[in-house]
Amino acid sequence: MTATDAAPSGKLPTDPWGPLRARASEMLRPSLEHAGWKGTVEELARVLEPGPEGKADLAVPMFRWSKTLGKRPDDLAKAIASGITPSPEFPRVSAEGGFVNFHMDLRAFTSTTLRMVLEGKGSYGAGAAKAGSVCVEHTSANPTGPLHIGRSRNTVIGDTLVRVLRAAGWNVVSQFYVDDVGRQAAMLVWIWSKPLSEWPPQIREASHLPGDERPPGLKADHWYGRAYPPTAAYIKEHEEAARSLAELSARMESGAMPKEEYRKVPKEILDGILSSLARMHAAFDEFVWESDFLFDGSVERVAEKVRASSRYRRTDDGAEGVDATDFGLPKEAPLAYFRRADGTYLYPARDLAYHLQKFARFDRVIDVLGEDHKLHAKGVAALLEAAGEKRSAEVLTYGFINLPEGRMTTRGGRVVNLDDVLDEAHERAVQEVRKRREDLPSEEVERIAESVGSGAVRFHILRVQPEKPIVFRWEEALSFEGKSAPFVQYAHARACSILRKAGGSETSPMLVVPSPALEQIPPTLHPKEEALVRTLSQLPGLIARVSESRSVHLLALYAHEVAERFNEFYQELRVLNSEDEVRPFRLALTCAARQVLANTLAVIGVDALERM
């Protein structure tokens, strides 16, 4: 993003389609009422749909009213259409095949759209500020080792959601919930609190640690993470080790151990993970440590609230839970437990305390979770209700990323680490850039390659609807052509190139183009120009829709579509050496396309490059 992308203050965000939809409803209503229809403006607004290309800009099917109004759909459409007085926005209203078709003034629409984009700049597409606040929790990986590509899907979906909600006008806080209690955390303390020389040889050997000191180039998550699977395996096989781990775990949960001590390794691993995520342009506003809920008494407090609920159940031996069958738990196992018979609290108890804290601060709570956590989420929902919280968390789940050989397993060693993917993507991108740009200094090559590589990875994961599983294949993940981030970035770079030559400087593109007045718009638009304008006009509606439906994958597909429309436009039509009558318009269109590409890329967390 460049400095000029900042929005001028005081300008209200806008959607070119807003006024048009409103106008069409107003025009339609009297004519429909004349035919005997009774209904609301809201109903009309819902029925208005974009028509097929060339046939209508907004269309209204008459089939649904045909019976009640006692006319054949096509006759009804004709009657309605002829009863509508054309307006400046819609100079023509026609009927065909049972649809009433509104035809807008394309030149005026083009002018409006370009002005909104060019004046809105970085805020084109953004929605008006919302009153409420939203907390988005995502990633929340256990800090036991490096992040694998599967978990990074959580980050991509979550971080994009954060971005799109912000664009839509919400006040958003992103949170990473860090697990620093329980068995997994204890295991790290157990092994790393002794010097390597005192480790069981089995673990030492299987960990493949090069020496006693962490090599300077090796990230903490990889260094500490190497010992984790062997340690877990060892503890499974050795009873005395399991016993000492249990003791350690109990000591940690009792509060006897200072948190600096048990958080030391997780913290370092977390930092390693975060530096990987930073390469993907994902960052967090807040970190919430699970152990805090244990020691500040909040788990006890929320447990008391739950006990007062009619859902509360206690088993014969003293374990505690709530009945959650109406939240989707199976009848055979209806209880969502929060405390063991031995009196220690379970993970859901801390998660409940965490969620209550979220609801105390935020109006909306969104959790991004792997599909393996669906049932757990239902249990927490039941606990929340039992604790007296009326609202419920919006849970967004996603399918796993599998390998062609099957599911990823850390213990089986069948994993693909995010860092390895990013490194490989970077490497390949360097080669690609070198191949076509011998003139660039090497540090710029590196910079471009990093943006291209991480963008490609992020886009590849984002473009698939979250519910669908993904099979990770290197060749597909690292493709730089077609439906990919580099394709979009390339279109942006080409736009910048044109704008540099058009009158910007050698180094920066000409981003300020006078807002196109109506008289600058050609009397008839070329189909490629029209298609591009129409696509550019869709961003505000899309951001509003995605922020509601949370279907973030649509943003990636839209980015591709804008790039495609722009590519088709500039390959078919000259911009710089075009005739004087169309040149200002085409420049403005190029400028607007660049802006929309930049804004869309920003929402999906991919760098908009000025050259590549």
Next chain:
RNA sequence: GGGCGCGUAGCAUAGCCCGGACGAUGCGCCGGCCUUCUAAGCCGGAGAACCGGGGUUCGAAUCCCCGCGCGCCCGCCA
């Protein structure tokens, strides 16, 4: 066995929530375009009656039912 999700050209995906006017896109395949704004691109072509079967409807990829296939889950783990 039960619950939730998914099933669209050789492969990978969008469209399904809110049924509508010709099923879209990418990879791959075939054929073109670098002496004019970077070929990570563009243009043209072949390729699917949308898992199967019923139903609702003027109209179904989209809604309902029954199958089949795949994924995830069904712990006093997290």
